[in-house]
Amino acid sequence: MTYSIAQAAERSGLSIDTLRYYERIGLVDPPARDSGGRRTYSDDDLGWLIFLTRLRTTGMPIRMMREYAQLRHRGAATAGRRKQMLFEHRASVRERIAELQSCLDVLDYKIAHYEQIEHTFVEGITA
Template identity: 50%
Template sequence: MKISDFAAHSGLTPDTIRYYERIGLLPRTVRDAGGRRSYGMDDLAWASFLRKLQAMDMPMRDRLEYSRLRAMGRATTADRRAMLEAHRAALANRRDELMELIGTLDAKIAHYRDLEANMEGSSDDGSTRSNGGSGRAAPRRDASIGAARRG
């Protein structure tokens, strides 16, 4: 397939494909009699994997090293597996950090929902409840926000 088809199927732009070839991330492909690049299904599978590595936030230097090892063939299988295992461990650690952060957000959201549910305000009939006559609930300071600013 030509570079435009390869770009459409891989999700990479033609400029990115040329750049990846230039830096060694994609192997240089065969060319037809007119000098145009011609890509195969193996190239497409490799480009798809490269996009996944990028989506996993694998640094470019590591993707380049992985690509270099891949080009060396089966003798580097253990090295490539080790790289992927290390990156997987880093992703798992990041997932755990994100889950903790999501838990923090969930607790804060629940706190605000509780505050909203307990706020004094207008009743369904339009009258106001006792709140000092202002018609609005007194603002409350969230202690955790003050603590975060102090610490």
């Protein structure tokens, strides 16, 4: 199965411009071209694109994604290094989640505070 750039964009959630941009900066290998010179993405290409969106979503900078992509390009010999990268990245994502969770507590507290104010106000009215 192959996909036009528009289809690859739709399925990966990246924009067409971003797909070309990622290719230009070496984040994705140049996909095959059809007889008219248009990009045709394979299922493998798409899998990689989708994986990249996960890394992006979790805040990995492009510079690091590129490093990962380059290791991947060098084959099985770099598997350990890649695993190490993902391992460290996973730790940072976990930290990030913990950080967000602790900010959630602050938001909960603030919202509760506003609710208390509302409640006091209503009591003031009805008392």
